[in-house]
Amino acid sequence: GENVEQHPSTLSVQEGDSAVIKCTYSDSASNYFPWYKQELGKRPQLIIDIRSNVGEKKDQRIAVTLNKTAKHFSLHITETQPEDSAVYFCAPRRSGFGNEKLTFGTGTRLTIIP
């Protein structure tokens, strides 16, 4: 199965600074790379995803970059705000019938310091 690791496991940044979280995976056939945000006591919510034919994708203050050769992808949050405080999970996977399950990373707890 897929081995997924995230670094760092905890991250504290000053409000307004940038945060970067890295996800490393083992399955070279993975071709879908989402990031989920989970606030305390709430459901995981998809915030951005990227497919294997794209190297970078940006949506306002968040971006994801992919390096398929090295088997890692990263979440970038710029101009951080207190509401960005949450646990972030990556969940790389293959597409295709029977291969749709998400294997979540170990999670990164991001704390924004006002």
Place this chain on the structure above:
Amino acid sequence: DTGVSQDPRHKITKRGQNVTFRCDPISEHNRLYWYRQTLGQGPEFLTYFQNEAQLEKSRLLSDRFSAERPKGSFSTLEIQRTEQGDSAMYLCASSLVGGQGTEAFFGQGTRLTVV
């Protein structure tokens, strides 16, 4: 509400009792997943349905656990003879087939406490 809904939101049960949870996916979604999440951990995959067919079960899913999706719409997850180690948040998610990869939407979860 057109999202994934789960019922109940919270369940407290005594050890040894059976419990059943329900998940109603987004109506047009044909894939449905069950995950379990304990405090401080990421969600762990339990099982997955394509329409009514259960395609994969994790080794985490002991024979005390059973899941069904009889008509390819809602799903139930039953835990028999609950143990304290079953205490967790049980999350359901659904997605739609198509494209290179499909987004999974999660329900609010059912928090199970076994006392």
